Each structure stands twice: as structure tokens, then as C-alpha cells.
């Protein structure tokens with residue numbers, strides 16, 4: 351089937367293509383009369399990202415649609431992630447941990463930085479400790495450069511914190527602005543840009559990575575966040591919408607485009623890639639540094655997330671607890687909503703993911719019923735108003 355495109359759709363799609371690099375895993379495509387390559391199969395890659403919606407859909411948020419409640423601990427350091435080399439006896443250990451609320455996003459970026467440090471040694475064989483998003487991306491980058499890699503990890507997907515993540519591509523809540531210096535900011539910006547580029551090569555159903563519109567709503571005129579201003583190149587399509595361009599119950603709505611990573615599908619595929627490229631994965635827990643020093647591999651990359659706190663005595667590394675409610679899937683909903691009060695909605699194929707909670711220092715992995723109620727009720731109120739507006743014919747124009 352050949353899909354006909356309006357000019358606006360075509361421009362939007364070209365924009366995505368230009369930014370998107372190789373579109374691996376895409377459904378079959380054909381060339382239209384205008385010369386554009388258009389999709390001809392069911393694929394999430396080809397939605398009208400950035401073109402607005404002709405038809406808006408609200409989320410059916412209610413307690414009876416919750417399929418599961420999940421809890422994870424973000425590995426947060428106020429002064430940001432650590433990518434640094436130290437010697438353990440005569441073994442170089444390259445640290446790559448402490449990504450806070452942005453570890454899925456930044457994983458390929460800090461993996462690249464860690465690889466640069468590893469490549470300064472004479473070694474070409476490494477033990478990567480950790481099989482979350484950070485460890486797996488690190489292993490893949492080493493493998494692509496011809497290194498021999500063995501992964502050691504206490505937990506494998508789906509039992510990692512990375513599997514809990516909602517999956518928005520946004521290097522958000524990674525550090526506290528008051529606690530970082532210029533050199534960290536430089537490292538952070540570089541990691542974000544590198545990760546943005548690496549992820550674009552993974553946009554596909556196979557990896558569960560796609561482009562998606564985000565709507566950030568607020569009752570105050572806030573403009574873009576300082577992060578979005580600083581890294582405007584990794585937040586394309588950012589602009590304030592007029593009241594006729596959206597159905598959201600707020601005075602100010604900012605639209606930007608990001609990627610969404612379906613974490614369970616993505617991590618499963620990453621683990622498969624690592625194994626296919628020849629790595630063995632050993633399930634093993636390290637109780638202290640001396641056990642790491644005894645490994646046969648000449649170089650170690652430490653991607654243990656929150657585990658680094660005990661292993662390497664990093665007291666600055668603290669858990670920031672997050673709880674998510676997952677609703678039955680709604681394939682027709684294809685935008686991220688940031689509700690302006692810390693709540694957010696991300697539509698994944700395995701369910702509509704509702705957040706959020708940020709509890710610094712809380713290590714409990716038990717679901718908290720009061721948090722569940724707050725998250726579900728907050729979204730229920732919001733999306734009931736969205737539905738009312740849609741029923742009343744809002745937005746009146748076709749969208750941005």
C-alpha cells in the first residue's frame with residue numbers, strides 16, 4: 351500500500367529522516383510520485399511525529415486498568431555520573447555509573463566516554479560489570495572496536511533497574527545544577543549528544559526505539575527548560591503551542607520531539623546483540639573490590655549503577671525511588687504527556703506507563719498504595735479533562 355502524504359506530513363517526515371540516520375529494521379517502503387520514501391507496512395516508525403495530530407486520543411486512566419505497579423531505584427549523584435579511571439592494584443578500572451533519572455538516555459554516550467578511557471591503555475580485553483542499559487551499551491561499543499568482552503552481573507534483564515525505566519529519551523534529573531562544575535557540564539553535554547546520535551541508529555521496531563511528540567503542560571509561562579535551551583539540538587521541534595492546537599487543560603503547552611525506548615524490548619535485544627557478538631555473560635555478584643581485582647581480564651569497566659555505592663565506597667551515590675503504574679495498552683495514544691506536577695504518561699506497546707515519584711534516600715522496592723492512588727488519580731483527572739475537550743471539538747485547528 352502506498353501512503354499519500356500532505357506537504358506538511360512530508361516535510362515533517364523528511365525532518366525525521368534527516369535527523370534519524372539509518373532507519374534499521376523499518377517495514378518495507380516505496381517511493382511516492384513526489385520522490386519521497388514512504389512506509390508501506392505497519393510500523394511505529396512512520397507516525398506523524400512533529401506534525402501534530404489530526405485526531406487526538408485521551409488516556410483511559412483508572413485503577414481498574416492498572417496491570418502492574420513497578421518500583422525502581424535511580425542511581426543518583428548530585429554531582430552527576432562518574433566516568434573515570436582508577437587503578438585496582440595493577441588493573442585499570444574505568445567507572446561508568448551514577449546516571450540518576452537519565453541512564454537509559456545517556457547509556458551510549460557515557461559508554462563512548464568510558465571506551466575512550468579504556469582505549470588509552472594497551473589492553474583489548476575487558477570485563478564489564480553490570481548488564482543494565484549502561485553495561486550493555488558499553489559492551490557493544492567495545493565489541494564494535496574489536497575488543498574481547500565478558501560481562502559479569504548479579505542481575506540480568508528483565509531484573510535490572512533499567513527494565514523499570516519509563517523510557518523517555520531525555521537526559522533529565524541526572525545531576526543537581528548547584529553541585530556540578532564546568533568540566534562535568536562539558537562531559538554531560540558531550541555524552542548527551544553522543545547518545546542522541548547512537549540511538550538514532552536504533553530507531554526500529556526491533557529495538558523498540560521510536561520518535562515521539564512530547565507535550566509539556568503548565569499553568570505558568572516557563573519557556574523551554576534550561577536543559578532544553580542548552581541542548582536545543584537534542585530537543586528538536588520545540589515550540590509553544592497556541593490554545594487551538596491541543597486538547598490539554600493548561601494555559602501553556604510546549605511541544606518537543608524525543609525518542610521513546612521500550613525498555614524491555616530494547617534490553618532483550620541488546621543482551622542478544624552482546625551474546626551474538628561473542629561475549630559470555632556470567633551471573634555473579636561481587637561483594638567487594640578484592641574480588642574484582644582477582645578477575646582474569648586485564649581491564650574492568652564498572653557499570654554497576656547503584657551497586658557502585660557499596661563496591662567502591664561512593665557515599666554520594668543515593669537511591670531515588672520511583673514508582674510507576676502500568677495501564678492496559680492503548681495503541682492509538684502516541685504522545686508523551688508531562689503534566690507539570692511531576693506526573694507523566696508514556697505510551698508503550700506493553701502498556702501506558704504512568705509516573706512519577708522521586709523519593710531521595712528511600713530504598714524500599716515495595717509498592718506504596720498511597721503513591722499508586724496519587725499517580726492514577728492525578729492522571730484520571732487530567733485525561734478526563736482532555737477527553738471533555740476532545741468531545742467538544744478541541745483543538746479546532748489541525749495542530750502545529
Ligand SMILES: Cc1cc2nc3c(=O)[nH]c(=O)nc-3n(C[C@H](O)[C@H](O)[C@H](O)COP(=O)(O)OP(=O)(O)OC[C@H]3O[C@@H](n4cnc5c(N)ncnc54)[C@H](O)[C@@H]3O)c2cc1C
Nearest residue numbers: 422453455480481482484504505512517518636655657672
Ligand atoms: C521509575 C523510573 C523511571 C525512569 N525513567 C527513565 C527514563 O524515562 N529515561 C531514562 O533515561 N532513565 C530513566 N530512569 C533511570 C534509569 O533507569 C537508570 O538511570 C538506569 O537504569 C541506570 O542503568 P545502569 O545500567 O547504570 O544500572 P542498572 O540497570 O541498575 O544495572 C546495574 C547492573 O549492575 C549489576 N550489579 C550491581 N551491583 C553488582 C555487584 N555487586 N556485583 C555484580 N553485579 C552488580 C546489576 O545486577 C545490574 O546488572 C528511570 C528510573 C526509574 C527508577
